[in-house]
Amino acid sequence: MPGAAVRLEHLTKTYPDGTRALKDISFSVMPGEFLIIIGLSGSGKSTLMRCINRLIEPTSGKIYIDDVDITTLPPDELRRMRRQIGMIFQQFNLIKRSSVLTNVLSGRLGYVPSSWALTNYWPREMREQGMAHLATVGIPEKASTRADQLSGGQQQRVGIARALMQDPKVILADEPVASLDPATSHSVLQYIEALNRRDGITVMCSLHFLSLARRYGTRLIALKAGEIVFEGLPADIDERRFKEVFGEEAIEVEIR
Amino acid sequence: MGQQTAPPIVRSPDIPQPVGRALRTFSWILLLVVVYVYGWQVTQINLRELVTKAPLVKPIILDLLKPDLIEHRPRGEEAQAEIWLDRTPPSPVIQQVPPWERLLFWRRPPAWQITLTPVQAKIGAAVTITGKGFTPSRPVDLVWLDQSGSTATIGKAETDASGRLQTTVKVPVVIGTDHHVVVRAILEGTTPGPSNALRLTASHMVETIFLALMGTTLAIIVAIPLSFLAAKNLMARSAVGSSVYYAVRTLFNITRSIEPLIWAIIFAVWVGIGPFAGVLALALHSVAALGKLYSEQIESIDPGPIEAITATGASMLQVVRYAVVPQIIPPFIAFTIYRWDINVRMSTVIGLVGGGGIGFLLIQYINLLQWRQAATAVWAITLVVAIMDYMSATVREQVV
Numbered sequence: 001m002p003g004a005a006v007r008l009e010h011l012t013k014t015y016p017d018g019t020r021a022l023k024d025i026s027f028s029v030m031p032g033e034f035l036i037i038i039g040l041s042g043s044g045k046s047t048l049m050r051c052i053n054r055l056i057e058p059t060s061g062k063i064y065i066d067d068v069d070i071t072t073l074p075p076d077e078l079r080r081m082r083r084q085i086g087m088i089f090q091q092f093n094l095i096k097r098s099s100v101l102t103n104v105l106s107g108r109l110g111y112v113p114s115s116w117a118l119t120n121y122w123p124r125e126m127r128e129q130g131m132a133h134l135a136t137v138g139i140p141e142k143a144s145t146r147a148d149q150l151s152g153g154q155q156q157r158v159g160i161a162r163a164l165m166q167d168p169k170v171i172l173a174d175e176p177v178a179s180l181d182p183a184t185s186h187s188v189l190q191y192i193e194a195l196n197r198r199d200g201i202t203v204m205c206s207l208h209f210l211s212l213a214r215r216y217g218t219r220l221i222a223l224k225a226g227e228i229v230f231e232g233l234p235a236d237i238d239e240r241r242f243k244e245v246f247g248e249e250a251i252e253v254e255i256r
Numbered sequence: 257m258g259q260q261t262a263p264p265i266v267r268s269p270d271i272p273q274p275v276g277r278a279l280r281t282f283s284w285i286l287l288l289v290v291v292y293v294y295g296w297q298v299t300q301i302n303l304r305e306l307v308t309k310a311p312l313v314k315p316i317i318l319d320l321l322k323p324d325l326i327e328h329r330p331r332g333e334e335a336q337a338e339i340w341l342d343r344t345p346p347s348p349v350i351q352q353v354p355p356w357e358r359l360l361f362w363r364r365p366p367a368w369q370i371t372l373t374p375v376q377a378k379i380g381a382a383v384t385i386t387g388k389g390f391t392p393s394r395p396v397d398l399v400w401l402d403q404s405g406s407t408a409t410i411g412k413a414e415t416d417a418s419g420r421l422q423t424t425v426k427v428p429v430v431i432g433t434d435h436h437v438v439v440r441a442i443l444e445g446t447t448p449g450p451s452n453a454l455r456l457t458a459s460h461m462v463e464t465i466f467l468a469l470m471g472t473t474l475a476i477i478v479a480i481p482l483s484f485l486a487a488k489n490l491m492a493r494s495a496v497g498s499s500v501y502y503a504v505r506t507l508f509n510i511t512r513s514i515e516p517l518i519w520a521i522i523f524a525v526w527v528g529i530g531p532f533a534g535v536l537a538l539a540l541h542s543v544a545a546l547g548k549l550y551s552e553q554i555e556s557i558d559p560g561p562i563e564a565i566t567a568t569g570a571s572m573l574q575v576v577r578y579a580v581v582p583q584i585i586p587p588f589i590a591f592t593i594y595r596w597d598i599n600v601r602m603s604t605v606i607g608l609v610g611g612g613g614i615g616f617l618l619i620q621y622i623n624l625l626q627w628r629q630a631a632t633a634v635w636a637i638t639l640v641v642a643i644m645d646y647m648s649a650t651v652r653e654q655v656v
Contacts, residue, residue: 109571
């Protein structure tokens with residue numbers, strides 16, 4: 001489907017040890033969508049996310065970002081492509097010993113000369129922008145705190161601010177709330193939802209709670225053993241589909 | 257019918273028969289006995305000599321317990337002034353004393369002073385010596401110090417009740433142009449001061465500490481870039497990277513397996529006996545040791561931040577700066593201080609083979625059988641190593 005923000009065609013990933021993590025995945029994400037990917041651990045969610053910005057090289061298939069095939073980009077253009085795609089991680093992946101502001105600013109690295117890194121130089125307007133993004137996620141007062149001094153929810157909000165610093169068109173959120181408690185999960189997802197609604201950023205978010213998926217997603221894809229087993233509206237996933245994805249013994253747990 | 261078949265003996269292969277087991281145990285014990293008897297003979301162990309010859313070492317041990325630290329010098333007051341024969345005196349060089357040096361009390365000039373009139377004379381001429389600041393009413397020796405540094409007493413005099421001195425001497429028959437007249441008063445009693453051995457030990461100890469510092473610093477400069485090449489998680493992504501990784505690793509292992517003492521001998525031949533040879537020996541060994549520790553630290557870093565920074569579109573340099581460096585700085589500092597600590601210890605030994613530092617002094621005292629002076633060096637080493645040990649432990653605790 002042309003005009004898609006992200007389009008995958010026959011994407012497969014086979015790891016060197018023979019594990020087939022993704023088997024012929026094809027789907028499109030339209031601009032402004034909040035796409036939820038659900039599935040059990042090992043279903044291929046993380047691999048799928050990392051293929052989209054080529055942190056993991058796909059084995060075969062095509063990935064289009066704004067109708068540009070990115071699977072064959074040379075390193076320089078790959079970097080330019082990556083800076084348009086923000087990424088949020090389950091383990092936050094912050095630089096623990098650096099300040100919150102440095103962590104946020106690091107989201108801008110794709111736009112600045114490499115030599116600036118030597119002295120950790122950031123122009124004033126970028127610092128101000130970083131502070132503004134910290135204000136967006138509600139923790140401007142933590143700017144000079146060391147990242148590992150923050151709570152899990154706060155660290156994930158720094159992760160969101162870092163992604164925002166990239167001026168992303170797409171945000172990939174890989175289990176962004178799996179390390180957080182239910183209340184914090186909602187708060188973090190609401191920030192991501194706000195970016196999606198207000199700024200029109202396309203979001204691809206993997207979750208493993210159906211209740212959260214129903215609450216935040218505009219569309220849902222369910223993965224099982226590297227294959228799509230459901231694609232549709234979150235409200236449409238019924239008991240039978242649910243058991244297909246999560247196994248016969250699974251009981252739906254609500255997070256409120 | 258009369259034939260009786262013996263019941264089949266069922267042997268469990270798992271359980272060895274008692275006889276076989278005993279035999280095996282016995283042969284193991286026998287082998288061990290043979291090994292240790294042979295070892296006893298090869299290493300020439302002689303317990304009787306250990307006991308009977310103990311008195312031989314007694315004087316050495318006693319000397320080692322009495323390190324040569326303090327020397328009682330005869331108390332005296334000494335002042336000297338320059339005199340020139342058959343040449344005009346050079347224009348006086350005014351020595352500017354830097355202000356900070358005035359704070360160093362041991363640099364203060366002594367109270368006693370003499371002046372000569374005239375300062376330019378000929379052999380046989382009379383020269384008046386005027387002095388002040390001496391202890392009152394004391395006999396003093398008048399000494400001629402010639403250009404070659406040899407001295408001769410040229411007269412005696414006595415200070416007055418206010419510690420002043422006024423006397424006349426004749427210029428003796430000497431060769432050369434630049435001479436000194438020395439006035440020397442010997443007082444009763446002695447003044448304690450640091451012994452020659454102690455002063456030499458102190459200056460060599462400073463040399464040793466700096467030897468360790470320079471060796472470690474050189475090693476850091478080389479080891480840091482090499483350690484990145486020896487980190488599997490960074491290098492093993494491509495075939496070229498892997499081969500560099502194995503090459504650097506092998507280099508580290510070979511270098512590290514050769515003791516700094518051997519390197520010191522090699523470098524003493526190369527650049528000459530002295531601290532520089534020691535610096536090079538320590539540096540080379542430390543490059544390998546630090547490089548290995550650093551690279552293991554790089555290998556154990558959290559890959560999460562690397563992934564996150566790569567995902568922002570950062571370049572390789574930026575990824576290293578923001579995702580790798582912050583994770584490795586604290587352990588690097590800890591390892592480096594630990595290495596410096598080891599190097600101070602090593603540098604005491606490295607002097608034994610010509611690497612300079614305190615070890616060089618120690619081996620000289622030992623060769624001269626000056627055990628009390630050797631003891632000074634040994635105790636200094638013990639003290640400095642203990643202090644370094646404590647300091648490095650404290651700093652490392654704070655960093656990690």
